[in-house]
Amino acid sequence: MTFVILNCILHLITDFVSSRLTTRFYKEGRMYAFWNTIAADQFAHIAGLILLLS
Numbered sequence: 001m002t003f004v005i006l007n008c009i010l011h012l013i014t015d016f017v018s019s020r021l022t023t024r025f026y027k028e029g030r031m032y033a034f035w036n037t038i039a040a041d042q043f044a045h046i047a048g049l050i051l052l053l054s
Helices: 002-028 031-053
Strands: none
Touching: 002 031
């Protein structure tokens, strides 16, 4: 149960930050930063799962 709660919290924080950044970058037309933020978001999700499972 602890894994589920920690994963949920980490997921919400990661998505909160990345969604704010991607929205801003998309509106500004900064597509390179937009796609890099999405890549960083995916990396953060995988890194969080690896850390929680180890």
